[in-house]
Amino acid sequence: MAEFYVEINAQANGDHLVHNAACSLLPAKDGIRYLGSIASCASAVKKAAESFRQVNGCPQCATSCHIA
Structure with missing residues (x-):
């Protein structure tokens, strides 16, 4: 089990990125929501999709869930 977060603010392409707690790209606390x-990460992406329409895994820490 790992701690996962989703970015509140979307990327330029509309993606809300899902990160694990150890990710160096994890935004500040006011820019993320705890999942x-x-x-x-697949389960974390599904959970984030309950709140955000367009979700993707972080290309650094959730590579198996990242869709390029």
Whole structure:
């Protein structure tokens, strides 16, 4: 299990990126929403999609869930 967060503000392409807690690209606390302690980035992306229409995994810390 890992702690996951989603960016509140979308990227230029509309993506809200999902990060794990150890990611060096994780924005400041006021720019993220805690998703919880989740087994995989795929599950974290699904959880984030409950709040945001366009979600993607971080290209650095959630590579298996990142769609280029």
